[in-house]
């Protein structure tokens with residue numbers, strides 16, 4: 149069941165190379181087609197230039213601190229014999245046993261470094277044809293399903309330099325497949341953990357919700373802060389078929405040694421609904437590109453985001469609301485708080501394609517800056533090629549009002565707790581929009597902890 | 602008197618020669634005022650005379666700088682205390698213009714406030730035979746509902762965000778609700794009556810009367826005799842240009858109602874001339 153192929157031959161080598169791709173492919177027991185796809189992606193990676201600050205999307209991003217040639221291109225593969233609860237606790241996950249229990253969850257995948265530690269699925273869901281397991285296993289057991297969507301529709305390898313690297317080296321990740329008409333209420337939960345610094349982690353999420361089906365998937369990226377740079381490259385592909393509904397929640401809480409690159413695209417077919425929430429708390433550097441393709445008619449994409457940076461963290465979020473068909477609604481709200489010397493960049497594009505009439509697109513980004521040395525930039529953008537549409541966007545950067553702090557203090561609440569209340573209040577409207585008790589509770593605690601740092 | 606002990610001779614709350622400025626402009630120009638336990642004082646005076654400024658300075662608003670004078674509460678100088686310390690010691694200000702804070706629910710905020718205040722007063726509460734154990738959310742909800750019922754406030758206010766979308770009168774009621782939960786020893790109510798309809802004025806006045814008592818001091822800032830029909834003051838003071846220019850009993854408010862500030866001033870000038 150677990151993969152034990154030997155990659156020790158090059159496990160200490162650093163830097164990315166064609167040999168590295170081959171070693172990963174051998175270790176993963178790839179099929180011939182999968183191996184060829186990796187090698188094609190590698191060639192693409194080599195042919196693409198490193199993003200420059202002259203590129204609009206990278207203009208405010210400083211990649212100089214990222215030392216790709218000093219990274220090992222893969223981490224330990226063998227996850228067998230590791231206690232999932234212990235691994236989660238070591239990565240800072242609270243209440244670990246409950247987090248991976250079946251019942252409250254419909255299925256759980258836990259991966260550490262690149263090895264799978266746990267993959268479970270509720271038998272009732274399995275009986276209805278649901279698949280939820282680590283991506284490599286899914287690739288071997290259901291190649292026709294995985295190949296149909298894996299980096300073909302949502303995020304192709306040709307997407308960009310880092311996506312091509314991901315396509316060449318991907319190792320961890322999970323695959324969710326919910327067949328036509330099946331509704332599963334409980335979440336499918338995937339954890340991606342890091343225990344060894346100095347390595348690259350490539351985690352890939354592929355979720356397919358077939359026609360009329362409904363599901364809830366939660367991705368968590370967690371690790372302790374370690375000595376030595378780590379590199380995380382995640383690609384998330386969410387396929388929401390006609391009349392299907394998907395709720396997707398992602399929590400990025402990597403250790404402070406991690407450079408995180410995440411590219412996510414959802415594709416929505418006719419009458420499909422996506423409700424997503426992205427929470428960014430950890431890492432040293434994080435660049436996330438999050439987009440929804442409203443491909444079919446009459447789709448709804450709710451895209452929510454919460455980020456909270458402190459210390460010397462740098463968070464960069466780019467969002468894309470791509471209205472490709474008529475009667476699409478997208479509703480995006482990203483809110484960020486910053487303290488210490490943290491920096492954030494938000495840039496969002498609403499793009500309405502020709503013919504996408506009756507589009508209703510909303511985009512809002514608000515930032516709360518809690519220190520003099522923190523800084524937030526917000527760049528909203530519209531690109532509209534249809535004439536019967538409604539598009540609204542707004543961006544603000546503000547500070548905690550002294551008047552608010554004073555008022556709360558006059559009721560006996562110490563200043564630090566008052567600040568916490570105000571920051572929580574700032575995020576509250578988004579938290580209220582995610583009607584999942586456990587997510588709300590997690591956010592409250594995470595925000596309070598951040599304020600207290 | 603300055604030994605800091607709260608014996609029978611130390612006034613509960615004492616302001617002496619208080620000068621305060623904002624943005625370099627002096628607003629309070631030597632205020633003297635003493636409130637003993639169990640006393641209700643009314644503070645009146647024309648617009649802009651400095652009544653709210655006095656209230657803010659008592660509460661510790663960092664926008665104001667005290668340049669001279671003192672404020673003592675139970676014998677202790679409070680000027681160095683933060684606003685939250687003052688509140689935990691038992692001071693309360695009902696704002697003329699309560700602040701709207703989006704996203705902060707009344708119930709969550711007030712539970713936090715009550716927990717802080719009660720924890721600070723644990724010894725006192727124990728001495729009275731009570732327990733300062735923090736309320737569970739459920740217990741607190743019940744207590745809050747009880748107090749809201751007395752003020753004829755709908756339960757829905759508990760989950761609403763602090764003063765957000767509250768009407769003028771609702772905000773004033775919410776201030777008194779906060780006071781009822783915090784049980785202060787010295788309360789300053791800044792125009793709590795303005796913006797209230799006549800029924801609401803009765804309800805809120807009853808609420809305030811319930812909270813007053815032999816151990817509590819109150820300073821009611823108001824423009825209208827109307828409020829003083831419901832809450833009977835022991836003393837009435839008139840502020841003008843940053844000073845208290847006249848003090849007297851309840852009859853002073855009646856006289857003011859009849860003559861206006863101009864009339865009063867004319868009467869004072871006459872008395873001074875004769």
Ligand SMILES: Nc1ncnc2c1ncn2[C@@H]1O[C@H](COP(=O)(O)OP(=O)(O)OP(=O)(O)O)[C@@H](O)[C@H]1O
Nearest residue numbers: 623624626628646647648649650651652653654655
């Ligand atoms: N930042 C400031 N700079 C200069 N003057 C100020 C500032 N803030 C307040 N003031 C002035 O202080 C004075 C006293 O204001 P305050 O609010 O205390 O009056 P008040 O007696 O409460 O009046 P009202 O009856 O209208 O409520 C006013 O003249 C006001 O304009």
Ligand SMILES: [Mg+2]
Nearest residue numbers: 652653654697
């Ligand atoms: Mg005033």
